[in-house]
Amino acid sequence: MRNIVKLMKWSWLWMFVSSCHFGHSAEDILNKYNDVPRDLTFRFQASGPGGQTRVVLEDEELNGVRSTWEKEDQVALFDFGQVFVTTNGGKSNSALVLNYKEHADENPDDGIDFAVFAGQALAKMGDDVFNGKSFALVYPAKAVQDESCASTEVNFSFVGQDGSLELLQRNYLYAWGCATGICADKVVTLYEGQTSCSSNLPWHAHLAGGEDIVLDNKMCIIRFSMVIGKVYAGDPDTTWMTLQQYLNTQNLEIASIDVANINTNQPGISEANLLLQTGELVWSQAADSFVTVVPIDTLKEIRQENATPVSYEAGAERVAWGSTFYLSVPCPEKTKLDFHPLLTVKTRSKEDRLTMGPTYFGAITTKTVKEGDYYMTAPVVMLDDETKLQEEAKIYLYYHSSYVWDTPIDIY
Numbered sequence: 001m002r003n004i005v006k007l008m009k010w011s012w013l014w015m016f017v018s019s020c021h022f023g024h025s026a027e028d029i030l031n032k033y034n035d036v037p038r039d040l041t042f043r044f045q046a047s048g049p050g051g052q053t054r055v056v057l058e059d060e061e062l063n064g065v066r067s068t069w070e071k072e073d074q075v076a077l078f079d080f081g082q083v084f085v086t087t088n089g090g091k092s093n094s095a096l097v098l099n100y101k102e103h104a105d106e107n108p109d110d111g112i113d114f115a116v117f118a119g120q121a122l123a124k125m126g127d128d129v130f131n132g133k134s135f136a137l138v139y140p141a142k143a144v145q146d147e148s149c150a151s152t153e154v155n156f157s158f159v160g161q162d163g164s165l166e167l168l169q170r171n172y173l174y175a176w177g178c179a180t181g182i183c184a185d186k187v188v189t190l191y192e193g194q195t196s197c198s199s200n201l202p203w204h205a206h207l208a209g210g211e212d213i214v215l216d217n218k219m220c221i222i223r224f225s226m227v228i229g230k231v232y233a234g235d236p237d238t239t240w241m242t243l244q245q246y247l248n249t250q251n252l253e254i255a256s257i258d259v260a261n262i263n264t265n266q267p268g269i270s271e272a273n274l275l276l277q278t279g280e281l282v283w284s285q286a287a288d289s290f291v292t293v294v295p296i297d298t299l300k301e302i303r304q305e306n307a308t309p310v311s312y313e314a315g316a317e318r319v320a321w322g323s324t325f326y327l328s329v330p331c332p333e334k335t336k337l338d339f340h341p342l343l344t345v346k347t348r349s350k351e352d353r354l355t356m357g358p359t360y361f362g363a364i365t366t367k368t369v370k371e372g373d374y375y376m377t378a379p380v381v382m383l384d385d386e387t388k389l390q391e392e393a394k395i396y397l398y399y400h401s402s403y404v405w406d407t408p409i410d411i412y
Contacts (some may be wrong), residue, residue: 033183034126037085041120042077042098042181042188057165057173059326061340065165065221065374073100077119078160078211078276081150082133085122088145095149095188096121097141109113125183134193136276137177139215140170155284156218156330157271163257163293163325164300168221173327175217176279180208190305193396198279199335199371218274218281219330220369222395223376224259224343225302226362228383242301243323243360243382247347252357254299255348260290263366272330283332293325300324308376319389319396322379331371339395340366343380361386 073125076095087096098119125133126184138144144154161167178193192213194206199216206214226243247253261269268287275282301309301324307318331337341364347357362380369375380393 057169076141078136083123083125139175155292174218175215193236217372224323227379252347255292258344335371363392365392
C-alpha cells in the first residue's frame with residue numbers, strides 16, 4: 001500500500017569557464033531558463049512492497065496486503081501552476097502523467113520492488129537547486145489526470161467498488177507525496193519534500209531532500225467476512241457456514257452490499273477531497289454515509305478451517321473467515337475515521353439474476369480506522385431481520401501500510 005519513490009541518480013556536474021561567460025553574472029547563468037519553454041523529462045524510481053513487477057494486491061493475512069507495481073501504472077504530477085506550459089504531448093494543461101518504464105529492482109532480497117516512471121512536458125524551469133520547485137505526486141494518475149496541473153485540491157471517489165482487491169488496486173489505492181524538483185540537462189529529478197508523515201504514522205520516516213520519496217496512502221483497507229447460522233430439526237447446535245454457501249442452498253446470489261457508517265456524527269465515506277500541498281484528506285459535503293459494493297462474481301470464500309489466526313503460534317485461535325470482500329475507506333478526520341459499519345446484503349435469483357430475494361444484515365463494532373492501515377473483521381453474523389441484530393463483530397488491525405513484518409502483529 002505504501003509506495004516509496006527512489007530517485008534516479010543523475011550526474012549533473014559542470015564547470016563554469018570564465019572566458020565563456022564574460023559579461024554575464026552567475027545569477028544570469030543560473031536563471032537563464034526560468035522563462036524559457038523547453039521540453040523537460042520528469043523521471044524517478046518508484047517502489048512498492050513485494051518482489052514482482054506488477055502492482056498486484058495480494059492478501060497475505062497476518063503479513064498484510066502486499067502490493068507490487070504494474071506495467072500499466074501511472075503517477076500524476078502537479079506543479080501548482082509554477083512550471084508546466086503544456087502537458088501530455090502538448091494536448092492539455094492537465095496533471096502530467098508519468099508512465100511506468102521499466103523494472104529496476106536494486107535489492108531483490110529487501111521485499112521492495114522498484115520501477116522507473118517518466119514523462120515529458122513543455123515547461124519553464126531553471127537549472128540547479130536555486131530554481132527548485134515544489135510538486136505533488138498522486139497515485140493512481142487516472143483518478144486525477146483530468147484535473148489541471150495547477151490544482152491545489154482534487155477529489156477521490158470511493159464509489160463503484162466490487163469488493164475485489166483487483167479493482168481496488170487500480171482505482172482506490174490512493175496515495176500522495178510531495179517533492180522538490182531540481183532540473184539539470186533537461187531532466188527534473190524529484191526529491192523528498194516532507195519532513196514527517198502526512199498520515200501521522202510514527203513507524204516510517206521522511207527525510208526532506210533525500211532520494212527516497214514516501215507516498216502516503218490516503219485511505220485504509222477493511223476486509224469484511226460474512227457468515228450465517230442455520231439450525232436443523234433435531235440438532236440443538238447451530239451450523240455455521242459462509243453466507244454464499246447458505247445462499248447456494250437457496251439458489252440465491254449476492255446482488256449488492258451496502259456498507260454504511262451508522263456513526264452519524266462522522267463524515268461521509270463515498271468521497272473525500274485531497275489538499276495537494278499538505279496531503280490532508282478532508283470531508284466532502286457531497287459524500288454519502290454509505291458505499292455500495294456490487295460484486296462482479298462470487299466473493300472470496302475463506303472456510304472456517306482456513307480462518308486467519310491471531311498469531312503464527314501453533315494452535316492459535318482462528319478469528320476471521322466467511323464470504324469475504326474488501327473495501328477502501330477514506331479517513332478524513334485528521335487521518336482517522338470513527339467507523340461503525342452496518343452491512344446490508346441484497347440477494348437475487350441465481351437463475352434469472354432479476355428476481356430479488358431476502359435482504360440480510362450484519363453489525364460490526366465501532367473502530368477508529370486510520371490512513372495506511374489494513375483491517376479485517378471477525379465473522380459478521382448475517383440475519384434476515386435487522387431488528388434482531390445484537391452481536392457486533394470485531395474489527396482487527398492486522399497490518400500497518402506496506403510493511404511486511406517478520407514478527408506477528410498484535411490485533412485488537
